[in-house]
Amino acid sequence: MAASRDKPNDSRRGVQFTKTAAKAIADTVRIVQAGDRNQPLMGGRGSAYASSLYLSKTSAAWTTGTKATLTLYVGDGGSEAASSGDTVEAWNYVGTLPSGVWVVLARANASFYLASFDFTGLPSYSATKQQVLGHAANGGLAWIDTTACS
Secondary structure (H helix, E strand, C coil): CHHHHHCCCCHHHCCCCCHHHHHHHHHHHHHHHHCCCCCCEEEECCEEEECCEEEEECCCCECCCEEEEEEEEECCCCCCEEEEEEEEEEEECCCEECCCCEEEEEEECCEEEEEEECHHHCCCCCCCCCEEEEECCCCEEEEEECCCCC
């Protein structure tokens, strides 16, 4: 019996995690804790992820095709507050956004993606003008004033 304890595959030895695996587990725990605990968990490549959307705000310009680290916000509508250090890395395939824009993130498989954002936070927005959304010279999104034709 004593010899079996020394075997590498002996289940009584415990489990050793790599640094990458430990980080993935910690990230998953943070995500689940930040999500709606009343929602069922859904499987994603052998792991469990909260199935909900996440609210955040850009803290710097976020270029299309890049990943950014964003702080998650919690609270009811109108009283949102930054969570205590809960951050995620998310991909932006929508358009370049300036700093300070509210964004909605969605989780797909093991990654976060920009799903929507506050269009009024884009450059040149005016609530008193008729405008269309287009792209600026820097490749980002911007509001463009229109002229009425008669």
